[in-house]
Amino acid sequence: MSSHDKGRFITIEGIEGVGKSTALRLAGEVLKKENVPTLLTREPGGTPIAEFIRQNLLNPNIDEKLLPESELLLMFAARAQHFKNVILPAINEGTWVVCDRFTDATYAYQGAGRGIDRERIAWFESWVQNEMYPDLTIILDAPVDIALQRAKKRSLPDRFEQETHQFFERVRECYLQRAEEWPTRYEVIDATLPLDEVQEHLKNLLHRWV
């Protein structure tokens, strides 16, 4: 997603408890200081329809098991709205978009986690995103035990946080694998480092892009 008058598209990924929200806020501050017009957003969500899907369907409000296929379809329905109605117009007018989770999370959670084929997800991705992808994906990485311990302190477990340890091992493994396959698009930050070091790493990374 390049060309010089356009904004950049940066996504922040990682399992629960690695500090994505803090990283998102910090990225916003760094870019603001550089006078870069910035939009901070999140997935699933970012538009009224997508937030509605997140709140009511991807969280267990209804007494019926959500199938992995339906979960995938709902994720991409929310993403289509977010990408085409919010992200793409912002980027086209020169705004940098920083998004807490995007399609890498689908590969990790619905793919590696729930067992849906990677090729199938790629088919959805290329259709819904018109073959456009993030410029930079920052993966905050930590061992599953440490990350989940942090996530537990924070709030009630959501539907994903109720998953098994093995589920999150597969999710983490998928993120790291993707970073290894496409080193130019991905940056892995060790989220077990002291907070100021993580922030320093993130700042340097963003400054390289501004």
Added chain:
Amino acid sequence: MSSHDKGRFITIEGIEGVGKSTALRLAGEVLKKENVPTLLTREPGGTPIAEFIRQNLLNPNIDEKLLPESELLLMFAARAQHFKNVILPAINEGTWVVCDRFTDATYAYQGAGRGIDRERIAWFESWVQNEMYPDLTIILDAPVDIALQRAKKRSLPDRFEQETHQFFERVRECYLQRAEEWPTRYEVIDATLPLDEVQEHLKNLLHRWV
């Protein structure tokens, strides 16, 4: 979807105002008289999650335009829940399922109506339905003017009923084309005939299957 201890899967299709609900009820009565265990259902809907999607996302409750891609994704999310949690288990235990609209409606409305490729819909269909298809699809056919006139008398227009005349011409054309392509699966009933003739036609059709 055959084999002798299993139930049959019958779908009823057609544009607004052709009498699908009446036909569904009648089909239920005919099969009941024959002591065939029957489930009458509808799409989008038929499960708590699918009905929720119908009521809240496929009808205009949220102030954001629903994109054609998202509409398609939501239709298939609802269908996955309905097909795998309700229709398939019923058929497997010997129940006949009669459904007011199914995937033909997706070809007609999201495909011919909104312009999404037929091949793309076929890809979703084969995935979500595990390559299983209705045994019999009854298309109630009437010219668009007559059908919409009837639909208007009945209730407030829904999101689809607000579409243009041309939209419904394309939808009707798609239904008729499918019936022509696969004459063994489809039966077209002229919905402009007097009600008792339509019902007679439907009865004869079902008796051939029982």
